[in-house]
Each structure stands twice: as C-alpha cells, then as structure tokens.
Amino acid sequence: MTGSEPHQCPSCEQLLRPTSLFCPRCGTPIMPTVSNALQLSITQILASMKPGQAEVMRRCAIPRWFDAEILAVLRERDDGNNANILQQVAEYSFVRQIGEGRYAFIDDVRNYLLGDWRLRPDELRRIHERLYTYFERRMGSTMVENRATWLREIVSYDLLLASTSSVSQAKLADELTQPASTDPDVLTQAMTKVERALLRFRNLFDAAFNAHRMAEAEAILLAAEEQSNILVPLVRDWLLYYRGKMNFAMVRLDEAIECFEILLKRDDLDPELYVLLANSLGDVQVEAGQWSASILSYQKALATPKIELAQQAEAHLGIADAYNEIAVSAGGWHQPQIQKYPIARAFAKVFQSIAIIPMFLLVSILRRLGAAVPKPLILLRYQNWLLARIFRASREQTMAAYRIFRQQNDQMNLIRCEMRLIDIDVLFGSVDEAIELAKQSLERPGCEEPYRKARVQVTLARALIAKRDFAQAIDMLNQALTVFRAVDDGRWEARVLTTLGRALQESGQTEAALKTYQAGLVRARGIGSVLSRERILYELRTWRRSELTYPTEISTILRDEPTQRFVARFPRFLLPYLQVGQTLLIPLILVFAAIVAPTVGNQTIVQASNNLVLPAADVYIFPWYRLIISPLIMLVATGVGYSVLGLIVLWYMPMTQLRNNQPTVHTLTPDELIHYDSSGHESHRIKWADVTEIITADRRVWKRPLMVFSRSFVRSTMQPLLRVDGITGWYNSVIYLIEKRAREAGAQMSYLSANISLLRSAWGGVIGLGTLLLSLIIASVNGWIPNLAEFLPATFYAILQLVGFSGILLIGPTIFWTVIRPLRLDNEFALDERLPSLAAMIGFIVMVLFIITDGAIVRVPIFSVSLFIAGVYVFSEGIYQLGVRRGKDRRWRTGVTIVGFGLLLGAMLIVRETVWREFYHARSYAYAIQGNGAAAADDRLREVAQTSLLFERPMVIEEAVLASQNSDWEQADQQYTAIVNNRGYDARTQALAYHNWALTELARCKKNSCSEAELARIAQFEATAIELIDQAITQHNANPEERAVLLEAQGTAYIEVGQIPAAIQKLTEALASTSEPQAQQRIRELLNSLQR
Amino acid sequence: MQSIDKLFVNREKQTAGFIKMLQGQTPKRIMLIEASGGLGKSWTVEFMRVECQRRGIPNTEIDFADSIVFDFLALLRRARDGFGIAAFNLFTQAINEVTQPTVRIETGAANTNAINNLLGQSNTFSGSNVNVGEVIAGNVIKDNSFVINADNAVVRQALQDRLSGAFFACLASLTSQGPLCFFFDTYDKVTVEAEAWLMGHLLPQIRDGLITNVVVVIAGRSVPKLDNQWDHLIARTGLDLLSEPHVKEYLVQRRGLNDDPNVIKALFQGSTGQPQLLAMLADNILRSQASGGDDDWL
Ligand SMILES: Nc1ncnc2c1ncn2[C@@H]1O[C@H](COP(=O)(O)OP(=O)(O)O)[C@@H](O)[C@H]1O
C-alpha cells in the first residue's frame, strides 16, 4: 500500500502514524510526504462529511469501480437518490471517471481506505457478499458478450469471500477451547469453499486463455490478484502460477520462469499445482533454449505420484521436444566434404565400404529386431552418434507419450506424437515405416482440419523425398504452402520452403531449389525464427559440401546471411576422448601391422674364413598377403570395436552428463559475435570492431582442418579470449566469417597462425621419406624389386635398412604431432589438464611392456628399440609437462626435468649395443647377398660379440662359433654340448653344431696334438652332422638354395674326414640344387680340386 | 468529475509542443509524458484532447486505467470509435468477417480457395464493395461486436494481423485529409496485447513513414522504452510540480478561494505544488466552507 508505511519522528524516533502532522511525544512538526498528506486530506475530507456520507465514500473504495447501480448495492438502498449521490461523489478531485457513468477513486486513496477496511473484516465481508450477489444477478440479465466482464468480478469476489471465510474459520478454531468436535468439519467446509471458488476461477481463466483471448485472461487474473494479500496462500499460489503462464503466453520468458521458480521452492505446494507447474516451467524453458533445465523440470513432474496420465504424456512429450531441439539445433547429420579428385573419391569409397561392414551387420540385425537405429552410413560417422543418441532419447519419450495418448484415444495428441515419430524415422532412414505412419495420421479424425493436415503433409513430404518420390512430395508441399500462407504462419511456411527446396534440389531443379531456399530465408528472417533460418542454411551448406558442382550463389548466400548460428557437434567434455581415440588409431594399426606382417626369411648358411659354417644373417620379409591382410584385419577389428562403441553410445550413454553439457553455440550477428557456453548461458558478446587478434591452431592433414584437433581463438578488448573448436559445425565458414566481418567493421587485427598441415610440413616430408624408404626396403627384401643390398655399399645399406625398419621416420613426426605439439600448445592455452598425465601413462605402459617382454611384442628388433625409446620419450615429456604445469614449484620442475632426461639417457645406453648388433646383422645380410661370405660371417661374429641387456636375439650357434674362432676351446665345447644335448633345437642347428664342433676340435688338434680317441670323436661328430643334415633337408622341406648350402656344408664335412667320394657325391647334388651363379662357381671349383 | 475547462492551469510547455507537432512544425511525432501519480498527466492529456476537438482534429483516447479489457480488438474498436466510425467501414467489415463465433478453417479437399475466402485475402477489402454486415445509416457498417475466437494461436495471430492491416488502410485514407491524434493514458497499466500492437504495429509504422500525419501522445508512470533510433521522432517530457503563482491561480481564479496570502502559502507548502494534493486540499477547504446542506446518504 502506497505511503502507509510507518515512519519515525526525526527528533525522538517515536513511531508515528502515517498521517500525523505532529509527533505526539515531543511535538515536532512533521512535514508530510505526498502520500501522507493525501491520506491526511482524505481523512479530513471524510471527517468533515456527515457520517453517512463518509461511510458511503468509504464503501466506494471497495469495488474496483462504481456506477449508480453499484452505489445502490453499497448503500443497500435503491431509493432513486443514487444518481444524484453519484454526481456529488464524482465532484471530488480524487474521483476519476473511467467510463460512461463509471467512476473510481484514485489508487492511493482507494488503497488507503481499503487498508482501513481490513480492520473491519466482518463488515467488509458482508459488502463483498452483497457485491457478489449483485454481480451474479447482473450477469444473469446481460447480453452474452458482457458475461465475461461480470464473471470476472464474480469470480474474484468469490475468491475473496472463500478466503476470508476460511481465515475467519481458522481463527475461530484457534480460539475454541474444545476443538475436537466441530473444527474439522468447519475447516473442511471452508476449504471446499476455497476449492470451489478456485475451480471457478480456473475454468474462467482457462476458457479465455485456451481461446487465446489473452487480454481477457489477463484481466481475469488482474482482478483476482488485486487484493491478493487477503487471499489464502493456496489461492495466491495458483494466481502466481497463472501469472507465470500469462507471462509465457506473452513470451516474457524470464518473468515466467521467475514466477514458476518461486513456487517450486515452496515445499507445501498443492500436488496438483506442482505437476502443472513443473510441466509449464519445462515448456517455458524449452522455449527459452534452456533444454537441460526443462528436462529436469519435466522429470520433476513425472516424479510426482499425483500426476495424471495426460499430464504424464505431456511431460514425456515435453522431454522429447527438449531433446529434439537440442539435436535439431545442431543442424542435421554430418555431411563429409566430397573429395575433389576421382582417385581420392574412389579411395574414400573403398575405405568406407570396408569400414562399414561390421556396422552394417550389427545395425541390420538390430533393425531387424525392431530397434530404432539410424542407417549404418549415418552411424559410420562419430559426429552423428551424439545426435543419434539424442534422437533416440527423444523417440523413447515420444513413444511413452504416444502409448498414453493411444490409451486415452486422444487423436490430436496422437497426431502430434506421430509427426515427431515420422521425422525421426525419416532421419533414421526408416522411410517406409514413416510413410505408413503418416498415412495413418492423415486418416485420424482430427486431421481433416486443413491447418493440421498441412502440417502432417509436410512431415509426410519429408519421407517422400527420402523415398525419392519427388513429384508427390512437391505436390503435397505446395498444397501445404497455400494453407500456411493463408493463415500467415511464418514458421511453418519457412519449414515448407526448406523441404520444398530440398525436394527440388534432389530432383535436379537447381534453379527453383535455390529460389525456394532464398524465399524461405527471407521469411525466416521476417519472423525472426532462428531454427527456420538455420535449417535452410544447413541445407545450403550440405548442398555445397556434397556436390562438386553446386551453384555458386550458395556461397554468396551463405556469406551474406546477416545472422548465423554455429553449434558444436560434440560437447566439449567428450572431445578429449575423441582426440585420444583418433590419435591412437593410426599408430595402433601400424603397430599391429608391424606385429603381424613380418616373418623371418629362410636362413642360408655362410662359411667363415676357417670353414666354420654359421647361419647367415636373416632378414624379415613381408609376404604380400600379410601386408594386405593384417591392416585389413586391424581395420575390421577397429570397425567392430568402433561399431560396438557407437551402439553403446546410442543405447547407454548417460543423458545426464550431456544435459549439463549442451554443445556450445556461436552466433554471428551483423554487429556482434555471441557465444553461449555449455550451460546455455551467454559468455561472450564481442563487437566486431573490438576484435584484436585471431589465432588459429588448426591441424590439417593436407588442407582441411581435422575437426577434433583444430581450434581458433578470438581475442578482443574487454572480453576474455574466445575459443572456437574445430568440432563446431562448418568450422571453416565460422572462421572465415569472423575474420571477414571483423575486418569489414574496421577492427585492428593481428593474426597468429599456429597451424600445421601435417603432410605439407617438414615433418610431413620426413613421414613421406620414411614411408618411401620402408616400402623400398620391403619390396627389396621381398624380392619384388632387385635386392638393394646387391648394389649399395654394405655399410650404407645396413644404415638404410635400420632406419627403415626402425620406423623412426614415422614415429618421430607422429610423436611430435600427437604428443609434443599438443602438450606444448595446450600449455600455452591452458587446456585439458588430463593430457600430460595420459601421455605419461601411455609412455610408461609402452616402456614397461617392452622391458618385461624383452621387446618381443613386435618382431623386428630395431622396431622394438625405437618403440621403446618412443615410450620413454613420451613418458618423460609427459612428466616434464606435468612439472611445467605445477608452475612455480621450482624444485619439482627441475626434479622432473632431471628424471626425464635421466630416463632418456638411460634408455639410450640400454639400447646402444642392440643398435650396433642390429647394424652388424644388417651389414652381414648385405655381404651375404653380395656373395662375400667371409665378410658376412665376420659381421655375424661381430654381431654376436655385442652383448646386449635387452632385445635378445637367439644366437646360440653364433656364440659357439665365436668361441671357436677365439680358440676358446673350453667355452666352445660347453656351448656345442649344450646345443646338441638340447632336443629343442632343430636338426639343422644341431647339424651345424656338430659340424662346427668337429672343425673346432680339429683346429684344436692341429694346435695341440690330440689323442686317437679324440680324432675318432671328431669323425663321429661329422658323421652325426651329415646324418642330421639329411634329416634337416627332409624335415625342413628346404628350398633348393638352402638345400644346396646344406649339401655343400655336408660335402665339406666329408672332405674333412677324408671320405672324398661321398664328398663328391654331396657336392654334385649341391651343384644341381643351386641356381646361384656364385655358389655354382664355388662348388664347381671345389669339385675340380677334389677330382684332381 | 471536476471540469477541466474551468480548472486547468499551467502545462504551457507540453501543450505548446503538442500543437507544434500537430501543425507539423517539428519532425517529432510521439510525445512521451512520464511522471508519477497525481502530477496531472491525465489532465494534460485531456487538455490536449480538448485542443484537438477545438481544431476539429480527429482523435482517440485510450486510458488503460479503464476497467475495459483492452484486447487487440477492443483497442482497435475504441480507436475507430474515437476517430469516427464512418471512416472505418472496411475495418468494421473485416471485424465482422473474422469475429464469427469461432473461426476454424473449413474442411475441403485442399480447397485453399475456401480458406482464402474465409480469411479474406488482403485484396478483398482493398476494394470498396461493402457487402458484409448490416448498414446502419448511410454508409456506416454495423459492428457485430463479437470477439475473436480461434482455436489456434497462429490463426488468431493471422486474423489480428489482418485486422490491423485493414485498420491502417482506413487510417491512411483518413490521414490524407489532415492530421489525427492518438492518446494513450496510464500506460503503466497497459495490457500485453495493446502493448504488442502499439510497439509492433503503430509506432513502427510511424517510424518507417508508412503512415504520416499522425501524432501519438503516451502518458503514464512509465512509458514505452524505445532505443535511440527513435530519438528523432520522440519528444520526452515530465511534469513539474506547480509553482506558487500557478497554485494561486488555481486556488483563487479557478476554485474561487479567497485571496488570502497566508492560506495560499500554507496550501502551496502543504501540497508542495502537487496538483492532486492541491485539488484535494481545495476540496477540503471548500467542503468546510459549505453549509453541509447535503442530505445524508445512509
Ligand atoms: N494542470 C492542472 N491544473 C489544475 N489541476 C490539475 C492539473 N493537473 C492536475 N490537476 C489536478 O490533479 C488531479 C490529478 O491529476 P491527474 O491528471 O489525474 O494526475 P495523473 O494522471 O498524473 O495521476 C486532477 O484531478 C486535478 O484535480
């Protein structure tokens, strides 16, 4: 109430009546405030009147307005004086005329007098009752059109009366000494009165509200609210609820949400009201784009036990709407850029057809089982998973609502549900089902109304387009278009134009399609509908992306559309998972190929200078079938894993987390760049002219940024750094437009590019070189091209082979891109905290794995070495970065730096000998290929001489031969014994052992004379060797070359024991077996010398 | 109701500005009077209206303090009645067309013609063929006084847009004959629908030059918030407390009190020059001087 607040005397602080002019205690004159003075005046005026006059004046304050008839009611007499009295009342300056013959006190006066009336509640109540009956009578006798006016009065008096009676009854109950008998009855009676009045009010309000007579509804509400402070709390709650609804209807969303939230905080709310409230709040929040919050509100409604079925269905449908908006706001399915070059296109197609197999199988089974899953081609792209998940959620909720509505046979709502279901079916590629459903919808009783029918037709047309039945779709859309134009429904008109454009586009009518889209854009802009505009922009963008020859106007339209919105395709919190997954994918495939593909080539035998025979250096060869199959297997395995993952996301990804992490949105308006964060709140609003710097940190393979690994930043005055993730839909367009608009607005900008184009950088060159080298060496060892070892100097070849097989040219850049660069960049921009720990962990696992398995995970030792080093490096880089992040703690920082470097140094030391060993091995191979047996054998022996802690190679024979060479008789003896006694070694190894052993013994005897028995044992050894070699040839299924080498060794053995004819026989067999000119030459010479 | 003709004092600044607007001597077309209660907004508006009447300028006043429910239709009807119903036949006709008991789009196998007929394409009422409704007298069409009933918000919106279109068409032909004036009073109690029409139709049309020769006066404890792109069109004003000479003029010349400087001074101080209060203090004094010969009312 205006001006009736108590105030204090300025000198003695005595509390004063609002109207006093002097302080009753100290006599200080009080300057009246305007409203005090007003109250004083009215009091004086009334005091100067005759008591009856004053009383009538007071009573006139009770109704909102009065005329002669109401004056009669107030005076309780209809004596013909009313008109006259009314005229006198109207003469006062505080009475204003509000209509023909209708008057009211000015608000301040009326409120003041009403305040007085509250001290006389019983009299007030009697007058209220009289007014109530009067209005009831008056309504009964007036024309229909005015009924609402009177009803409004009646209802508000009804509420007042019910409230006051219930209050007075409650007071009465308090005062009574024995409340037991009568109270409950009286009280419930009062309550039912309130409820009845409330019901009456609600019916009246709802009637106006549902007929969209908003002003009338508002007037009804205002009338009821007017004296809300004397209403019972229950009624007040309801009024606040309706106030919220009113605000919502008038699109005052914030005010509406505020009303509802005040109520929701109350815990003693009428359960019926609670359900209505939660549902309405959800509706407002959907409209306001607070989808996450809206879902929570609907769920609150659903959790209420008292919820009615229809309300339950509404809540489900509300949740479905919210999910749908979340999904639709992202545009639609991800559209990959069409490849420019035919080869790339073909390659992409092949890759896609292989990768799709597992997804295809899984999805087909699921679809057959009746599950709602999008087509495999859609699910193949992870960018769509989230969207599919949300659509699924939306569909589930729609189905829940659908079941209820079906049970209640609520045709209108059934159609609503069906439209949503059809849309989702079309999106999911279940076109036939969609068409079926649409036909069913069109036949429902409520559907003949043209407006509703038109909407269903648009939905059906979408399905028809998917079915490629363009003619019928276009026809249907044109029909719908006329209806929407007639009722001037801009939103649906824009929607029809979008769909129509699509139909025209797909049926090849480019020109018309473009025109239609443009018309749609104009319409959408006209009604300010964001969703309609974005839908069309989405269609245009996918058009541009999916066809090589799109109309050039598209780019112009897309460039010039004043306001555009870009939504991230993935919530940011899920991004690191994608990054890690994508980063690991290619290295994993490569490593798997490296594990599976190589196999050891057949070993031959080389003869050292002192006739000792030892296996030649082997080399890993890569049979073509393995080269193809292993990545393929990996691809399929990844495909299976990927599909399963996708389906898990589709079925089980918790929506709660998603709800709290809406995808972020960037809106580009003609003046500003606005960013909404993951909770849907505006976090940036940058005037174009305020942009100071654009930083891009894109990672591209060639030219196109990799979505998951790219991002840009916009710096501006007054606002924090704004980040634009590469995962944002149409990322390139966003950046282009931001740059363009800022420039056009005259911003003083600098640019910083931290881009890397993987393949076009120096590192990319390294990778190319590595790939080339590896392919050359593989081709060469596989014999697809002439063996490189034949032409190149052995040392050079050895280095090449080591570099090629170690894969450092591939691993290095990969580590740079996936670990070093992101970690350092992220350090700069303070990004994800978990990355360094993750890197450190992966590095650590690799390291430990290689240590405990002694590098046996991959076959090629030098590759094991480089992987191990890579692991150690990644680990130390990770902990170094962790150290950097700890920031100021210096000791920790130096500590991790030292540990990191120490580790790396240690690892280098550990592998040093292995690297040398592998070098000799490779060189020995080259010598052997070049026919330089002696040098080959020497390198073999050098290889053996390298002791190494890790990455062992089994080289027992070689070790024994080394001992023989060094004339370490005892050691040699022990090792040969060990070999021949171990059944685990194959016949060939044992044969070589016996043969070499014999030669060793012979050499020993030559040096220090030997006993007869010892010489006999030597002969025995050679005999065993011969026997074993025969065995080996049959067992081994050896190829002719190897057989030749073995036969040659056998021959040599016969020579040693003096059985020349046998030697000649073996050597002749060897000569027949080999086709190598050098070997033939050698054997022939040997034979010649024997025959001589 | 006290007579404004006899009692009005001061407010020269506002009325002068208003007259300049009427005569087109200023580019301003919208006057916003924002002042707290009892300062004389309604009286100022009323005074301007009288001025219009004197000059024969069609005008209409909408006071949101009225207990009438100012929905869209009521608002337009009130405006029409203020300007003179004769000029608004096309509008009335449109009302009669759309305010059938309930407007629903009729069934028909995609017979969009039917819809067009029902809703009326804009060209239906751009012609002068008057054939719907009843003719009261001469060329004036009777308003059937129905309300808009639509079972769909969009349809309702469409109908409203159509009515508004018809209204402005009539208004345009009226303004070609001379200026006219809208008065909105007690804007702090504006209904949502009325506000939507005002802010969505009337004012933008004036701003965009679609209707000319129209002056709008809006008074209230609060007035529409319009951003600076309206500045060239808007005259903003408040209302001052009355000065002592004006108080004296009011009390002595208008209310007929004795010219006793002490009394005048006391009343000036007591009322601080606030017109409402001043008027009530005068009431009070005049009452106490009166013989009390009135009969008692109860
Ligand atoms: N210019 C004026 N001259 C004389 N009396 C005035 C004047 N303005 C206001 N009054 C007095 O003040 C009272 C309140 O004025 P009103 O216009 O209703 O105020 P508002 O509309 O600002 O609330 C009127 O009833 C009238 O008695």
Ligand SMILES: [Mg+2]
């Ligand atoms: Mg007023």
